[in-house]
Amino acid sequence: MDIKEIKSEIRALRKLKLKCRAGSKERLTLGRQIKELKNKMVDITKPEPLKEPIITEILRIEAERKSIPTFEQLGIDLHKYTIEQLKKHLQKLNKKRGI
Numbered sequence: 001m002d003i004k005e006i007k008s009e010i011r012a013l014r015k016l017k018l019k020c021r022a023g024s025k026e027r028l029t030l031g032r033q034i035k036e037l038k039n040k041m042v043d044i045t046k047p048e049p050l051k052e053p054i055i056t057e058i059l060r061i062e063a064e065r066k067s068i069p070t071f072e073q074l075g076i077d078l079h080k081y082t083i084e085q086l087k088k089h090l091q092k093l094n095k096k097r098g099i
Contacts, residue, residue, distance in 0.1 A: 002080075006041045010034055047079050054086045055079070061093045
């Protein structure tokens with residue numbers, strides 16, 4: 001599951017929870033499910049230490065190229081990509097720079 005799917009699932013469960021009577025078993029189980037999904041979302045967004053140097057290098061190169069909007073301006077999270085994809089993108093950026 002990716003973050004969008006988890007968020008939509010949380011919204012659906014929250015709607016069901018609000019329809020239930022306070023203190024009922026169904027409402028308590030829905031609350032636990034929501035909490036588990038939130039913990040899963042935190043685990044997914046946790047950055048990997050091997051990706052950090054590659055991401056910082058990509059962001060540094062993007063900052064040098066002022067004519068193109070950066071990933072942060074576009075709202076793109078680089079942590080969701082694999083290490084191989086990030087390395088490939090870094091190689092493409094270095095080829096464009098002539099390094």
